[in-house]
Amino acid sequence: MASLDEACASVKAWQQYFYEFNHEMSASGRRGTQYRGSDWITNRRVVVYPTAGTLEHVGPVMHGMADLVDSLGLDFSIVSCESDSIDNMVHLSSKRTKLRFNRLAEFLVSWRFDRDDPSPHGVVVIVPHYLRGKCNSDNTGPKLASDSTCGVGSFGAGYVVMSVPPGKTYDVAQIAKHEAGHLLGLNPHHDRYRVNGYADSNCVMHASSSGSAMCGKCRDALWHFWKGIEYRTGKKYFK
Numbered sequence: 001m002a003s004l005d006e007a008c009a010s011v012k013a014w015q016q017y018f019y020e021f022n023h024e025m026s027a028s029g030r031r032g033t034q035y036r037g038s039d040w041i042t043n044r045r046v047v048v049y050p051t052a053g054t055l056e057h058v059g060p061v062m063h064g065m066a067d068l069v070d071s072l073g074l075d076f077s078i079v080s081c082e083s084d085s086i087d088n089m090v091h092l093s094s095k096r097t098k099l100r101f102n103r104l105a106e107f108l109v110s111w112r113f114d115r116d117d118p119s120p121h122g123v124v125v126i127v128p129h130y131l132r133g134k135c136n137s138d139n140t141g142p143k144l145a146s147d148s149t150c151g152v153g154s155f156g157a158g159y160v161v162m163s164v165p166p167g168k169t170y171d172v173a174q175i176a177k178h179e180a181g182h183l184l185g186l187n188p189h190h191d192r193y194r195v196n197g198y199a200d201s202n203c204v205m206h207a208s209s210s211g212s213a214m215c216g217k218c219r220d221a222l223w224h225f226w227k228g229i230e231y232r233t234g235k236k237y238f239k
């Protein structure tokens with residue numbers, strides 16, 4: 001397979017790269033157990049879980065996620081649900097105002113796949129904490145987190161953590177759309193690669209996203225990624 005840098009040579013190379021990108025990824029659960037994390041897509045369902053003090057953000061988060069799903073024409077339902085299990089996992093991953101998102105991710109992965117009745121689905125957790133965590137060295141995980149980071153998202157582990165500490169104002173829907181881009185398979189940020197043939201424009205997938213529109217380059221990446229999944233699995237993911 002070509003590298004992402006080679007994929008920047010032309011529009012066609014870019015589309016081909018994402019079409020052929022192997023979507024089957026493993027994810028770490030508790031105690032280092034490995035799971036086929038990317039299996040979260042099988043039920044075509046994303047569940048938004050608010051935790052204490054974040055209820056007001058559920059609507060904008062769902063709206064931002066649905067905006068991307070709909071614009072791509074993907075057949076994913078987005079619902080919301082409150083869960084004591086999620087509250088508990090957030091509690092076990094946090095200390096006062098800080099939350100270790102990698103730790104939460106391990107809980108989430110095990111929780112979905114490691115039970116008698118596994119329930120693979122995309123998980124979006126809204127927390128009032130600041131996110132803390134190490135950069136992943138591979139291409140599958142969340143990139144980084146600091147006090148200024150408002151969210152992390154990973155396709156390979158099927159989760160998003162939205163950070164909405166009280167007293168700060170964010171465009172929550174826009175951040176949710178950005179994280180939905182990561183959740184749905186677009187790992188690199190818009191500004192990381194310049195591809196011959198695409199005009200540079202504002203894009204929600206910019207590292208510090210400006211505007212809520214997604215550019216043609218990022219949209220093409222996601223669209224071809226999911227077309228490739230359909231081709232390889234024989235399953236339908238577009239409406």
Ligand SMILES: [Zn+2]
Binds near residue numbers: 178182189207
């Ligand atoms: Zn990002």
Ligand SMILES: [Zn+2]
Binds near residue numbers: 190202215217
């Ligand atoms: Zn873009």
